[in-house]
Amino acid sequence: MSLNKTLIAFSLGCSVLAGSTAWAADYPSKAIRMIVPYSAGGGADNAARIIAKALGDTLKQPIVIENKAGASGSIGATQVARAPADGYTLLYDASSFSINPVLRKLPYDPLKDFVGIAKVVSSPYLMVVPANSPYDSVKAYVDAAKAAPGKLTFASYGIGSPVHIVGELLKQETGVDIVHVPYKGGAPALVDVMSGVVDTYFANAASAMSYIRGGKLKALATTASKRSSDLPDVPTMEEQGVKMDVSEWKGIFAPAGTPEPVISKLSEAINTALKDPATIKQLNNLGMQVEESSPESFKAFITDELSKWDAVAKKNDIKLD
Known part of the structure; x- marks a missing residue:
């Protein structure tokens, strides 16, 4: 590649990066939709609404909860997997996210079609x-x-x-x-x-x-x-004497392809929101402990969960399809 072409390619790359960073700096500029793939009024939904309120206050934009229940959470997860990767549609899911893939055929891949932003609570x-x-x-x-x-x-x-x-x-x-x-x-x-x-x-x-x-x-x-x-x-x-370290967890995901600066901004905002004493108290009253995580640690956690439950399902011959 000639020097001129190299300089042009470098300039274009810098322009894209600058544009992405500038766009992320303005994010969010409107309400964010958070899909909860379980029924309204349940434990997952109650915690999601507490967290959504705190996160909305942190980001200065409302987080609108939509319940899309069915198929152990996979209906709502499918909708988010197919949503635009712009940071305005998020998934609030629970332990079923890492169990469904080892038990049934799904229209999405939990690792390829989502970006884990943060593990938020566990009990x-x-x-x-x-x-x-x-x-x-x-x-x-x-x-x-x-x-x-x-x-x-x-x-x-x-x-x-x-x-x-x-x-x-x-x-x-x-x-x-x-x-x-x-x-x-x-x-x-x-x-x-x-x-x-x-x-x-x-x-x-x-x-x-x-x-x-x-x-x-x-x-x-x-x-x-x-x-x-x-x-x-x-x-x-x-x-x-029984080898077992299992907790019910809940976390927030975005569609794969969501710009990294947006993921970072959401991760930082979630961890900030979860340090609010009133929010912590509300979640503790539901029997949940607040977690602090990064996208990297959450991805490693999900990978381990998938492996663990896959081994249990295979050993006990559990399959729903």
Whole structure:
């Protein structure tokens, strides 16, 4: 390439970069749409609205929540994957984002069609049993399951749901033969666990905390790596000899191809918004812990999650398609 052509190519590259940077400096200049692929009023939606308010205040533009529920979150995710990569359509998704791809055929690739901006909150699952259950520890439950294969049960809010997969992980790590009982939602699952129809359930902290404190459920363990500050007397699974470090998480994504300066601006704004004490308190009241992450660390996290759940699905022969 001649010197003149090299200079021209360099100048064009600088112009594109300058244009992109200038455009990002003006971003956002209008409202941002955030797709929540779950029903209004649920745990994911409630947290999304708290975060959207704080993020909108930080960016000085409104964040408009749109609920697009269905197919464990994949309907809303598909819509975002196909949206213009301009930073004005975002996805607020949860643990299902990294579980759906290993269980079913999807019209998108979670790593190629999205850019992870930030992991925003997480909450542990709690292994709960009825208040009058004879099991006071994970070991007691596992020993009983081994003594009577195929007799004990665990509930979930649907085949292929995160709590179903966590139950399968328990089976994988302990070698027990327990029966999966799927429900059409978390609420009916909890009702049947409290009444003793089903032996156990991996409930998220937000949904189970009031029942534990009210004496209607007994928590045997938390699935996170550390004990919950809300339930300091409840040991972790690993403290009880079961290899498990799992939490329900939620994060924000953009369509692939969104300019890097926009991603950086959103990442910085999200982390700033999540430092607001009032926002932290609201999320803590939902049983969620605020996370701080970068696009790079969030991508590494998603990659690890996909690998982990793929191994669990294959070992336990779980496939929805």
